[in-house]
């Protein structure tokens with residue numbers, strides 16, 4: 203089992219985050235363990251892509267310091283060949299740059315400062331067709347464009363996607379997505395079909411329609427395996443989903459294996 207001692211305060215920028223950030227990392231850490239263990243002898247190189255990488259260490263409300271996703275990947279027991287990390291915020295990027303030097307991988311990391319939806323092309327260019335990647339796609343809201351996924355899908359890559367159905371889509375689609383054909387929701391889904399489907403669907407099914415449209419869009423990219431984890435507040439109100447997708451049954455099997463137990467150790471995860 204891939205467990206990590208909490209990081210020490212290194213005096214660099216450490217963003218404050220909500221407690222549910224730890225749930226994402228629970229699944230990421232376990233999946234990285236299963237993925238790198240199962241795939242290391244099957245592929246000549248394993249890459250880790252983190253388009254919304256953050257600062258590398260964060261301060262989780264009520265829990266204290268925790269490793270961020272790029273430095274969880276950097277400490278995998280079976281190392282990735284190379285990390286590809288992108289972050290828009292200048293100060294977080296600067297902290298990430300310094301922190302990542304403490305965790306050398308077989309190849310120097312590719313560190314990109316800027317908008318992930320643009321920088322993704324620079325990452326994909328470096329990935330040869332015979333390699334396998336894991337992409338962790340974790341913005342704050344609906345900021346991952348479908349066209350970025352299209353580019354990643356031109357290579358062999360499993361995806362873990364932050365899907366902010368309750369956090370963003372449901373809150374905002376009446377307010378400002380409805381009249382804007384270039385809204386975040388349109389760019390995220392890669393289609394404006396949601397307007398027509400929403401008009402035809404009772405409100406208690408809207409959340410399902412959103413998921414169906416996104417899954418249909420991912421299937422167009424060749425993905426066939428889908429697993430969903432619902433992440434909730436401590437009072438059980440739903441926040442977002444993590445979507446795992448792969449083109450290979452082996453990826454789905456690893457995810458199902460690691461998600462048998464919830465972050466609080468209570469057995470099957472609550473939906």
Ligand SMILES: C[S@@+](CC[C@H](N)C(=O)[O-])C[C@H]1O[C@@H](n2cnc3c(N)ncnc32)[C@H](O)[C@@H]1O
Pocket residue numbers: 226253254255256257258260269270271272288289290291294316317318319340341342345
């Ligand atoms: C939820 S945080 C990421 C946390 C990190 N993945 C982790 O788990 O430790 C989202 C990050 O995306 C960055 N961000 C926001 N928009 C971005 C964009 N268009 N391109 C790249 N990074 C972006 C934010 O500055 C923030 O650090």
